[in-house]
Amino acid sequence: GAVVSQHPSWVICKSGTSVKIECRSLDFQATTMFWYRQFPKQSLMLMATSNEGSKATYEQGVEKDKFLINHASLTLSTLTVTSAHPEDSSFYICSARDTSVDTGELFFGEGSRLTVL
Amino acid sequence: GQNIDQPTEMTATEGAIVQINCTYQTSGFNGLFWYQQHAGEAPTFLSYNVLDGLEEKGRFSSFLSRSKGYSYLLLKELQMKDSASYLCAALDSNYQLIWGAGTKLIIKP
Numbered sequence: 001g002a003v004v005s006q007h008p009s010w011v012i013c014k015s016g017t018s019v020k021i022e023c024r025s026l027d028f029q030a031t032t033m034f035w036y037r038q039f040p041k042q043s044l045m046l047m048a049t050s051n052e053g054s055k056a057t058y059e060q061g062v063e064k065d066k067f068l069i070n071h072a073s074l075t076l077s078t079l080t081v082t083s084a085h086p087e088d089s090s091f092y093i094c095s096a097r098d099t100s101v102d103t104g105e106l107f108f109g110e111g112s113r114l115t116v117l
Numbered sequence: 118g119q120n121i122d123q124p125t126e127m128t129a130t131e132g133a134i135v136q137i138n139c140t141y142q143t144s145g146f147n148g149l150f151w152y153q154q155h156a157g158e159a160p161t162f163l164s165y166n167v168l169d170g171l172e173e174k175g176r177f178s179s180f181l182s183r184s185k186g187y188s189y190l191l192l193k194e195l196q197m198k199d200s201a202s203y204l205c206a207a208l209d210s211n212y213q214l215i216w217g218a219g220t221k222l223i224i225k226p
Contacts, residue, residue: 006159034214042218043216043219044160044204044216045216046213046214091157093159093160105165106150106162106214107162108160108161109159110158110159111157111158113157
């Protein structure tokens with residue numbers, strides 16, 4: 001199946017700093033990628049839909065100025081958590097759909113665990 | 118509103134069979150997914166149903182009834198490594214995935 005790679009897997013940062021997470025589709029092109037956040041023992045929550053070459057679509061309650069999304073190419077989307085605070089500590093996961101095949105399957109990155117001190 | 122319901126937790130014995138149910142209410146419907154997620158890891162794809170009926174894939178099978186808004190995931194010959202959360206998700210008319218909260222499956226020896 002298609003591969004989505006996410007980097008970094010783990011990141012620890014100080015409160016007030018910014019952190020960038022990369023999501024790459026390695027063997028397919030993805031015009032759309034999805035960013036999720038998952039708190040412990042909770043389900044995935046969609047934060048935003050990243051669209052190549054245009055602005056991301058954010059879910060209600062997600063601050064677009066805090067969670068900056070850039071989808072500059074068909075294989076790369078980045079999520080930047082700006083001025084991170086301890087409450088932003090979470091597991092961030094990206095996913096993409098290979099639209100060249102009609103399975104509808106979503107392929108997930110490995111996830112990035114963010115800890116803000 | 119859109120909603121996915123699945124049990125919070127289930128317990129089963131190694132070697133046995135377990136069925137995890139999921140009911141959904143969505144604006145339009147373009148299919149239902151089951152994903153497996155081990156603690157601290159990203160979800161992995163298990164199945165996708167868009168037509169009524171049973172899809173079998175090794176020890177795992179998934180069933181869909183569109184008229185009832187109902188699906189189940191059937192796991193046979195349970196192994197300890199099957200201990201994980203199982204996420205049900207429905208694709209709505211806008212091709213947005215609506216996620217259930219997940220069912221934590223505990224396998225006992």
